[in-house]
Amino acid sequence: SNFDLTIRNGRISNADRTFHADIGIRDGVIVEIAEGLSAGKQDVDASGLWVLPGGIDSHCHIEQLSGMGLMCADDFYSGTVSAAFGGTTTIIPFAAQHRADSIPDVVASYSKLAREKAVIDYGFHLILANPDETALSKHLPQVIRDGITSLKVYMTYDKLKLDDYQLLEVMAVAGAEGALVMMHAENNDMIRWIAHRLLERGHVAPKFHAVAHDPLAESEATNRAIALANLVDVPVLIVHVAGRQTIEVIRNARRLGAAVHAESCPQYLLLEASDSDRPGVEGAKFCCSPPPRDKDSQEAVWQGLKDGTLGLFSSDHAPYRFDESGKLPKGDATTFKEMANGVPGLELRLPLLFSEGVMKGRLTIEEFVALTSTNHARMYGLAHRKGAIAVGSDADLALWNPARRVDVTAAMLHDQVGYTPYEGHSLQGWPEQVFSRGRCVVRDNKLQVERGTGQYIPRQRPEPLAKRATQSEAKGAFSQLVGLKRVP
């Protein structure tokens, strides 16, 4: 037969259009899209199903030690299995440097872990915590050329944060080498000051985390990150946007011509600060940074996803078990300052957006595909293989049943967290069959592949860098004076 696999009679959606056709797959790649294709060696009938590009989750923490030294609950096996069951076929987690680590060692050790365990494809971003001379002049350029074409830096967390001078240094190298800077934008001193005053007064419960991480800490740092990036004329991506004020800052900056991109996550659509107001430490289950805000900010996130201000919808999966080994280092005596920051979301990211967004009429299916897959491929240099159902692309596909109803429980999920902040949510629509490079990964609610069968995908230059407009005259003169280089 001409095809290893055909997927027939499905309703296919890409980011630009929806149509009916069969998909012919050979050697893991889509080789034909047409009606009435001849039978493959294997034939899947997708009648009544929606065939979508597999999700790309470009923000998730797997097998990672946090800035506070706490270990994630998911390794590259449970993390990728969980992703696949939720319709995601590619992840871009972090190779996370702590200040004492050498960057090549960090990349080598994460690469080894993923190679042995991942069941779907993956790339890496670097987390850069120590931009010393060797990092800036040697290691950062090296890893970028090896396909790690984006890096995350922090404006808060004492063990990770860079000051503005360091951020400029990193941005200048990223601009010269063609990498995208992802920014965790929160004002460290505002948060430290509020937290200190709260703790002094005995306000230690989880709900005070959201008080300490005021929306102004987020919007101020976002504004500053954009100004720093504008100064050195490089694009910047603000990750995990939570608050309305931050969205307004980003929208205005874009209107004024800034190359600023932004991401949001399920927790900012569906959770609120008030969720962490529960007896004892129970509220810690909803604690992440920035924290979920209120109904008004949820509405602003929906609007931002709809109008393109927020082009990426990721999970920021930061999985911690609800005990001393994870969220609560001191058990019930843990204060909000000691709780591990982060919520799980790798498996439910797509089902939550499908149900709350597409099924409730807030987003079109094409917008859903853009936000969960296509835009990630473009933003992070994966569009040569991922993010669209197109001839020549990897056969990474999810077959969604829009009629399937699912009531969320922690027990049905495949991560190692043991709880979900979405317990009891009623969802409509579920990805019933998932394919990665033409291999069936999930069918009949069972995993169909072995550990270690996912592949590392070196990434190309992110589209915001590849497509950069030529410099304005004023910027050109400035760049020459201060010796800024741009990617060739």
Ligand code: URP
């Ligand atoms: O609370 C969060 N988001 N934890 C994960 C680490 C990060 O900053 O993304």
Ligand code: ZN
């Ligand atoms: Zn063949």
Ligand code: ZN
């Ligand atoms: Zn972050």
Ligand code: ZN
């Ligand atoms: Zn994160």
